[in-house]
Amino acid sequence: MSRLLEVEALEVSFGAASAVRGASLALDRGETLCLVGESGCGKSVTALAVMGLLARNASRGAARLSFDGQDLRGLDERGMSRLRGNRMAMIFQEPMTSLNPAYTVGSQMAEVMLRHRGGTRAAAMARAEDLLGRVRITSPAMRLGQYPHQLSGGLRQRVMIAMALMCDPELLIADEPTTALDVTVQAQILRLLLDLQKDLGLAMLLITHDLGVVARVAHRVAVMYAGEVVETAAAADLFARPTHPYTRGLLACVPVPGKVARGAALGSIAGVVPRLGPGFSGCGFRDRCGEATAACGGTIARASAGEGHDYLCRLPPGWRAGAGAAP
Amino acid sequence: MSAAPIIDVRGVRRSFRVRQGLFAAPRHVAAIDGVSFSVGAGEVLGIVGESGCGKSTLARVILGLLPPSAGEVLVDGQRVADMDRRARARLIQPVFQDPFSSLNPRRRVRDVVSMPLDAQGDVPAAEARRRVDEMLARVGLDPSMGERYPAELSGGQRQRVAIARALVLRPRIVVCDEPTSALDVSVQAQILNLLAELRDALGLTYLFISHNLAVVEHVATEVAVMYLGRIVERRETSALFGAPAHPYTKALLASVLTPEPGLGIPDTGLGDAMPDPSNVPPGCSFHPRCPVATARCRVDIPATARVAGGQSDCHLL
Numbered sequence: 291m292s293r294l295l296e297v298e299a300l301e302v303s304f305g306a307a308s309a310v311r312g313a314s315l316a317l318d319r320g321e322t323l324c325l326v327g328e329s330g331c332g333k334s335v336t337a338l339a340v341m342g343l344l345a346r347n348a349s350r351g352a353a354r355l356s357f358d359g360q361d362l363r364g365l366d367e368r369g370m371s372r373l374r375g376n377r378m379a380m381i382f383q384e385p386m387t388s389l390n391p392a393y394t395v396g397s398q399m400a401e402v403m404l405r406h407r408g409g410t411r412a413a414a415m416a417r418a419e420d421l422l423g424r425v426r427i428t429s430p431a432m433r434l435g436q437y438p439h440q441l442s443g444g445l446r447q448r449v450m451i452a453m454a455l456m457c458d459p460e461l462l463i464a465d466e467p468t469t470a471l472d473v474t475v476q477a478q479i480l481r482l483l484l485d486l487q488k489d490l491g492l493a494m495l496l497i498t499h500d501l502g503v504v505a506r507v508a509h510r511v512a513v514m515y516a517g518e519v520v521e522t523a524a525a526a527d528l529f530a531r532p533t534h535p536y537t538r539g540l541l542a543c544v545p546v547p548g549k550v551a552r553g554a555a556l557g558s559i560a561g562v563v564p565r566l567g568p569g570f571s572g573c574g575f576r577d578r579c580g581e582a583t584a585a586c587g588g589t590i591a592r593a594s595a596g597e598g599h600d601y602l603c604r605l606p607p608g609w610r611a612g613a614g615a616a617p
Numbered sequence: 618m619s620a621a622p623i624i625d626v627r628g629v630r631r632s633f634r635v636r637q638g639l640f641a642a643p644r645h646v647a648a649i650d651g652v653s654f655s656v657g658a659g660e661v662l663g664i665v666g667e668s669g670c671g672k673s674t675l676a677r678v679i680l681g682l683l684p685p686s687a688g689e690v691l692v693d694g695q696r697v698a699d700m701d702r703r704a705r706a707r708l709i710q711p712v713f714q715d716p717f718s719s720l721n722p723r724r725r726v727r728d729v730v731s732m733p734l735d736a737q738g739d740v741p742a743a744e745a746r747r748r749v750d751e752m753l754a755r756v757g758l759d760p761s762m763g764e765r766y767p768a769e770l771s772g773g774q775r776q777r778v779a780i781a782r783a784l785v786l787r788p789r790i791v792v793c794d795e796p797t798s799a800l801d802v803s804v805q806a807q808i809l810n811l812l813a814e815l816r817d818a819l820g821l822t823y824l825f826i827s828h829n830l831a832v833v834e835h836v837a838t839e840v841a842v843m844y845l846g847r848i849v850e851r852r853e854t855s856a857l858f859g860a861p862a863h864p865y866t867k868a869l870l871a872s873v874l875t876p877e878p879g880l881g882i883p884d885t886g887l888g889d890a891m892p893d894p895s896n897v898p899p900g901c902s903f904h905p906r907c908p909v910a911t912a913r914c915r916v917d918i919p920a921t922a923r924v925a926g927g928q929s930d931c932h933l934l
């Protein structure tokens with residue numbers, strides 16, 4: 291496999307607030323990386339930073355930000371827009387943010403193709419129809435002439451996926467693509483994404499706060515907290531040996547039939563995600579962490595819990611709650 | 618173990634007239650299409666089903682916020698339609714999904730929680746104050762929170778405020794419509810734990826609407842599955858999740874993604890046809906999506922059959 295996306299020490303701030311604080315990610319072709327964490331942890335901002343779509347009041351810095359070996363840091367808006375929708379595409383949680391209510395599905399899809407690849411309008415329409423069929427929309431030819439508001443939420447989300455695929459992207463970033471959908475439709479859309487990924491060799495960065503989705507689709511997982519990647523591992527490894535207290539906390543919150551007795555109290559994480567300033571030092575999770583000690587206010591080094599599994603915490607891998615804590 | 622029913626829903630229907638375009642003739646949407654069930658005191662009835670199947674409409678009818686087109690609802694033996702608003706408020710209260718829009722942004726938390734007491738018109742101010750303080754403490758909010766405005770609170774704190782407001786009159790029933798859907802899993806867990814604690818401490822009965830089946834399995838004692846305005850299966854929780862009877866319930870449960878890696882994404886077998894309440898198919902309304910439908914299903918409406926721990930409507934049972 292070859293490395294497609296590399297992000298190292300990404301920093302994004304909005305005025306005096308840091309949204310992303312030194313996050314690093316890497317994604318190979320054909321791989322799915324899930325970015326998970328509570329709302330406000332910086333998942334969407336990380337994705338937008340990669341796509342060059344940050345709000346004007348944001349400032350971005352990184353030690354490395356490369357797509358297929360090309361440094362994105364020096365690229366101007368023209369250069370980025372040549373990549374966007376073309377070699378890298380993005381799907382948002384709310385499809386209406388990327389669909390224009392004033393144009394038909396067909397003309398919006400064709401427009402993406404014409405802009406990046408040229409060719410005739412008829413050819414672009416034919417491709418749009420083909421892709422609507424691939425995302426299993428019934429009567430695709432008829433849908434081409436419909437407006438977004440005439441479609442259900444599930445159909446709109448499929449149109450968005452089809453539109454993102456118009457130019458055969460190598461990287462697909464999907465930000466909570468199924469969060470607003472019914473479980474039945476969610477399962478259909480995720481299956482579809484996984485099928486397309488296999489067929490097309492897509493690399494996918496999937497942002498979600500749903501650990502069920504993560505477990506079922508991710509090859510690798512990056513857990514984000516307060517702008518940092520606090521743990522990263524292969525999916526099976528992360529669920530088998532979660533190591534960062536935040537990861538363990540998140541997993542304990544979800545009722546799992548057969549594992550958590552019905553009606554028993556669920557684990558929970560007290561408090562909320564803090565908004566940290568640029569001068570913040572020490573562990574960002576310490577005011578919510580049951581294992582915090584004075585040492586957590588100092589510099590925390592990244593530790594390894596095995597091959598491809600690292601985490602940002604002073605505790606040793608395999609630590610047990612309470613063991614070794616101050617009396 | 619059959620407790621006296623505290624909620625009794627009898628043959629309720631509710632339809633809406635909708636116009637799909639400027640010149641289109643108005644159509645009828647049957648949001649609730651003949652629903653009957655009862656709930657015993659102290660139970661938690663979970664209600665599940667896809668978006669648009671009528672869950673919130675049913676909740677609003679039971680709360681007396683929306684009159685039914687046909688049928689009636691009895692709460693604690695009295696017809697909701699005949700009850701005076703204040704009496705109803707002392708018996709049954711809602712908690713809605715969106716803690717961001719369900720609280721008046723211009724009033725302090727203390728006043729928000731006090732509203733149902735004030736609306737009673739006969740609770741002395743000192744008494745109201747005492748009950749608000751007590752309720753804030755019960756839902757885990759510091760008394761100083763009472764002086765803040767909803768915008769200054771986190772999503773979880775706002776949902777605690779909504780719960781305090783619902784409980785301040787000490788109702789016997791709380792209708793929770795997606796109470797944790799807008800919250801992170803970490804906060805969802807706190808709110809679910811709180812609701813369970815309060816139910817034990819105050820002897821509450823819950824109607825618990827959620828699209829999250831794992832949450833419903835965790836909190837409910839009984840579950841009703843709705844499809845296009847009808848209840849297609851109604852069982853004790855363990856019976857329903859252990860051996861779902863109705864093909865729709867089976868598909869719903871199959872779509873749940875538990876956090877267990879390696880299992881992949883299941884095929885729901887439901888196909889692409891989506892339910893449309895303004896165009897309900899004849900026979901069993903689920904037949905266009907049902908993987909085991911037969912010719913009969915396109916014509917005859919299935920009758921209700923008894924199954925272990927409850928009932929279900931399907932020709933195959």
Ligand SMILES: Nc1ncnc2c1ncn2[C@@H]1O[C@H](COP(=O)(O)OP(=O)(O)OP(=O)(O)O)[C@@H](O)[C@H]1O
Nearest residue numbers: 633635646648667668669670671672673674675894
């Ligand atoms: N005031 C109204 N006017 C017209 N149609 C309505 C009205 N309220 C509800 N409906 C329709 O009734 C049906 C049931 O809606 P309801 O809100 O009860 O669904 P729900 O099961 O709560 O869905 P969700 O899971 O999305 O909350 C839908 O088709 C809806 O569009």
Ligand SMILES: Nc1ncnc2c1ncn2[C@@H]1O[C@H](COP(=O)(O)OP(=O)(O)O)[C@@H](O)[C@H]1O
Nearest residue numbers: 304309328329330331332333334335336345565
């Ligand atoms: N345009 C913006 N202006 C100011 N702050 C922002 C902006 N966009 C995001 N933020 C802040 O950045 C942080 C991370 O946000 P986001 O990446 O959207 O979180 P999530 O993990 O939920 O996707 C949050 O504190 C958010 O409020």
Ligand code: SF4
Nearest residue numbers: 573576579586603604
């Ligand atoms: S570094 Fe300290 S506060 Fe941070 S997660 Fe580890 S134990 Fe908790």
Ligand code: SF4
Nearest residue numbers: 901904907914931932
């Ligand atoms: S009655 Fe027929 S269509 Fe309806 S659920 Fe049963 S088998 Fe399926």
Ligand SMILES: [Mg+2]
Nearest residue numbers: 333334335465
């Ligand atoms: Mg986001």
Ligand SMILES: [Mg+2]
Nearest residue numbers: 672673674794
């Ligand atoms: Mg609803």
